[in-house]
Amino acid sequence: MIHRTKPLFATAALHRVRARSRAVGLLASSLCLALAGSLSPSPAFAAGPAAGAHRPAPSDHIVLLALDGFDVEYLDKVPMPNLQHLLTRGTLTTSTGVMPSITNPSWSSIATGAWPEAHQNTAYWYNPATGVAVGQQRDLAVPTIAQAIRAQGGTVLSSQWFVVQNYGTAFGDPDGIYTQPGGDCPRRVDDAVAVLGGKPVSSGGKLVTAPKIPDLIAVYCDVLDALGHADGDIAPGIPDALRQIDAQIGRLVDAVKDADIYGRTTFVITGDHGMSTFTQGTDTAMLAAIAGAGYKAQILNAGQSPAADTDAVIVIGGVGSLHLVGDAANDPAAAERIKAALLTLPHVRAVYGKDAQRAMHMSPKFGELVIEPESGWSLGATPAGPRGVHGLTETLSVPLVLAGAGVRPNTPPQSPRHVDLAPTMAALLGIEPPSGSQGRVLTESIRVK
The missing domain is CATH 3.30.1360 (Gyrase A; domain 2)
Incomplete structure (x- = not known):
């Protein structure tokens, strides 16, 4: 169902997003000033208390749409009517990422609730033990939200959200299905729609059927990142990619409704980093x-x-x-x-x-x-x-959408960070957060009972 309404981002929400984005852009100069005197952490990076469990659960299911390279400034490039409709049950703000704002460590912080200093996923560094430069890796020193869900009796589907592959999901595991269909965003949403409809999906060459609708359904799309790297944040293909993403949001919402779980499902849409030219x-x-x-x-x-x-x-x-x-x-x-x-x-x-x-x-x-x-x-x-x-302080800020079950409409979280998302998703599901989580539950924006 495509909802044709006024453009979403000609609203006060975009002004809030841009203001926070500009504030993050000042971080580097703030750090340089701090180094001249007493070096204290910037508020954007200040650690919060670890989250605790909350029951009863405000939500039975979470649908996470993980958009690689989702820059804040993309929000006013084209109307996104499906996202706008979703936001009638939620909020739009920004999440502050981690340094450097690179894909794997950024998704690792979103998945674990831990800073890079703790999860140890590191990109582009020199390993003195081997004498070799390292690119990106998938190693994690602390558990993910998928592992926390599995340990507490829940189930997970990851459609190419690679950060949880072998960290709570795996090829051929019906309780933690990992699929890697490749292709574009619609192809990855296909797997989520199939699982929501009780149909099997190909997982490492094997057809696997989930025993029930998973507690967490994560879908990863990287078209924005690919376009941005090729031509910068002004890449001519970005508007069409955003329209495609909005159509996939509509498909996911409709599939959730068809599964009769719409009233008990939370939608989380965010990115790992922005993009600069x-x-x-x-x-x-x-x-x-x-x-x-x-x-x-x-x-x-x-x-x-x-x-x-x-x-x-x-x-x-x-x-x-x-x-x-x-x-x-x-x-x-x-x-x-x-x-x-x-x-x-x-x-x-x-x-x-x-x-x-x-x-x-x-x-x-x-x-x-x-x-x-x-x-x-x-x-x-x-x-x-x-x-x-990306990887810079100016690409730390990304959009964050929270909507649906357990979310307070029109009550955006205050200065959310990547490390806050795993404990917040755990709180929405009524479970303990990943054990290494250092973030906080965004209690101001969700109905935690």
Whole structure:
């Protein structure tokens, strides 16, 4: 059912979203000021108390639509009537992500309720134990919301929300079905619609039927991220992709209604990170600045190892993780000299030492320094045309929709963060949160009894 109504985002909701997005964009400069004096965590990253269990459950089921690269500014590109209709039973605000705002660690925080410092999922860093640069990985040190649901007698379907594969869901497991259909967003929604209708789905080449409608149904779509990387946040295909996503929201709502669980289902729609456009690269200037400080630096891609005479390796994933190696390893004076040299560059926004990284709850696997470029710039080479990038403080903010059972309409949560979503989903289902959760339950927006 497609609901034709006025455009959703010509409302006060968008102004709230944009205001919070701009506030997050100031985070890097705030951290630099903090480093000049007493370094205290930014409110956007302040840890909240762990959530407790709440019963009776406000909701029997949660449908999570996980949209990779869902930038806040996309909200007013096209009307999204199905989303607008859903919001008559809910709220729209933003969630503040984790640093760096990269896919795997971001979804890991959403799935576990833990900061990267705790779940340890780390992207784009150098492993001194192996001497090799690392890209993205799927390792987790703490349980996910899917594992928490399973441990307490519930069931889960993940249609390509890969962060819970083998962490509460698996190929061929009827109580925790994982499917990886590939294709576009409609193909992934197909699996959710099938399970809601009691039909089997292909899970690792085996047809599997869920024993009941799962407590959590997660659907992952990455079309926005793919378009953004290719052409930046102004990619011409984004409006059509948003229309397609809105149609899938309509399909999910209709399937929930057909399953006769609409009144007992909560809908959560969010992203992992935003997207920014860059047209310039500063790799040559960055390496020259480090050389001017007396050190040889080398940029590594995943799987590469440094040359024997290298003093510092940089692995780039939006930001750059700089690790001291060779004769410079574990030399705090070297780190300070390199940091000072980098801060003279006009297109370096900030350089975060270990204290600043801890203030942002970043993974301890990052190097002595984390380098962030200015907006419009990359730490790598200048591209042939506009490209998209994330991992930055300016791409921390994403839309967050909570709607349906257990949600207070028109009562948006206050400063929600990625780490708050797992404990909030657990509270909605009336179960204990994942054991490693560090976030809070968004009690101001949900009816927890």
